[in-house]
Amino acid sequence: MKAATLMVQGTTSDAGKSLLVTALCRWLARQGVQVAPFKPQNMALNSAVTEDGGEIGRAQAVQAQACRLAPHTDMNPVLLKPNTDVGAQVIVHGRAVGNMDAQDYHAYKRRARAAVLQSYARLAAQYEAVVVEGAGSPAEINLRAGDIANMGFAEAVDCPVILIADIERGGVFAHLVGTLALLSESERARVAGFVINRFRGDIALLQPGLDWLERETGKPVLGVLPYLAGLHLEAEDALPPSPFGAGDGGVGKIRVIVPALPRISNHTDFDPLRLHPQVDLRFVGPGETLPPADLIILPGSKSVRADLAWLRAQGWEAAIARHLRYGGKLIGLCGGYQMLGEAIHDPHGIEGEPGSSAGLGYLAMQTVLAPEKQLRNVCGRLVLNGAEVRGYEIHAGVSRGPALARPALMLDHGPDGAIGDDGQVLGTYLHGLFESSAACAALLAWSGLREVLPPDYQALREQAIDRLADCVAEHLDTRRLAGLLGLAGKESRAWA
Structure with missing residues (x-):
């Protein structure tokens, strides 16, 4: 019937x-x-x-x-x-x-x-x-x-x-x-x-x-x-209403900055942080200056090399370097993780014209974009404190290099991501990183927040x-x- x-x-x-x-x-x-x-x-x-x-x-x-x-x-x-x-x-x-x-x-x-x-x-x-x-x-x-x-x-x-x-x-x-x-x-x-x-x-x-x-x-x-x-309710595509400069800067909150890349993807990764009572999260748009923050997160991107060039054109590469010199933390998610490496290669023209781009150089690794996309739901643990994580991977890149010897996550299928030698930089292919209350709390504590509350994002949804x-x-x-x-x-x- x-x-x-x-x-x-x-x-x-x-x-x-x-x-x-x-x-x-x-x-x-x-x-x-x-x-x-x-x-x-x-x-x-x-x-x-x-x-x-x-x-x-x-x-x-x-x-x-x-x-x-x-x-x-x-x-x-x-x-x-x-x-x-x-x-x-x-x-x-x-x-x-x-x-x-x-x-x-x-x-x-x-x-x-x-x-x-x-x-x-x-x-x-x-x-x-x-x-x-x-x-x-x-x-x-x-x-x-x-x-x-x-x-x-x-x-x-x-x-x-x-x-x-x-x-x-x-x-x-x-x-x-x-x-x-x-x-x-x-x-x-x-x-x-x-x-x-x-x-x-x-x-x-x-x-x-x-x-x-x-x-x-x-x-x-x-x-x-x-x-x-x-x-x-998780957005179908558009960024949240009035996303730029929307943080309230509340006392005792940790400040998190997300560059709003032209081809930002899966920005729902940041919903648990936007809703967290101890987090002041701001998307920073074109023409703006990256403000002082405790944590900068580079988001996913559908066109990683083009978005990295755009980020540089905004003058944000120097701002990120200054952020790290003053002790701030930096996370890269999926495409943002690829940007943290030494180079991104697209020999097949997966995301645009074939070619290579220099990365930001914070992780000793290189990424090659491949025709076959990695798609899977995953679970595992955060290396920082063993907190359970669940999420999914959607990426065309394969990353390799010495940095991967210090993974950020241990997933059921193996290690994922990397933590920089100085402990200030973390990258991962995992989307949904902040949806686990324990993992979110651990990452906010790593970024400098004291006495973290663990709101249940799944219950809020x-x-x-x-x-x-x-x-x-x-x-x-x-x-x-x-x-x-x-x-x-x-x-x-x-x-x-």
Whole structure:
């Protein structure tokens, strides 16, 4: 029997698609519904490793958690990871198939569409319900031909669509009505209702607008989600709002600086630090000076050599050297780890033009980028204090050199990373390094923080997902939602 399918599309990017899909997934899972998330095509530099050893968008991994499932490559069959302003690495069913510019990918879309429908068919056969997330907006006229991300997919599998809009942006009614106006007749008919996101204030003042919207379009408003202060949900791609200079500099906090590289990847690595009550974390953007800090962390990058050249052009190489002379600590994660070595070689042009770049020279090692990407979930221990770590590896580079004789981690498959001879520099390929409370505490203590508190990041993530599901139950028309999924007859008080 084919699974009931419901798709969430947005009037704009960041309208709340990922948030609503996550919320619906947990709400359905609470009712005992076997549900899976699905995003046909995703463009993001935040990714995760799946149980079947592939790579998908980070948001779909969070949605899998909301369903109480392990992430699988079928949940995001096509992932585009931008490596230039006009090109991206194309990942299909969890594996990179090559770098393409927009024209190349347009020609490839027929094969991508086949991969999308294959993955959807497998999920639909396995689960009772599938909640689908669109990408960007369905009203992007220039991308309509061969669309597999929004209405093109919904038409292919014949599923209803919820349209969500963000009232914080202003013009919410124009966004909704304008989006409908740009759809074809069959696509407009497929829109089953609206959700308005991030509302603050007295709902009574909004009600006349909601009534007008329903009269004008003939479609129901399924609910208004409130603005949720302090909600943390891992970002699909963009850096957190107002990331530059956002640290509060609280007394007794340790100061952590992260250079916001142009192709920064997996910046969700820093979410446990952003949420830590004893950490003042700042992303430093272009044109800024690296401020005094206790710890600098070089993040992952989709284009390591290009981002290293950009870092140097900002004058930050000298600032990092000065930071270390004054006793500061330096961590490199994945691409940032590769930057810490003596050289990075890309003989096959994996991330751009073939060639080599001098590294920052803090670790005696060299990295060669290879065509085959390393993808695996790993666990092990931090060498500093033996704290348990769990995370994942996503990298194309192979690093070798004397520095690796002093590893930073001992993982189940062997040693990983390196600690510099002076004890001030640490590098690792492990993403998720700070998600383990004990490992996070050990690294903050190494960086100079006294009496470290060990907040439970995993518990914070679960609380956020449950908070979203509570909002669905309280603020959306759950009977209508259940009806759209063909579940209205299922015994459950939650439909009321």
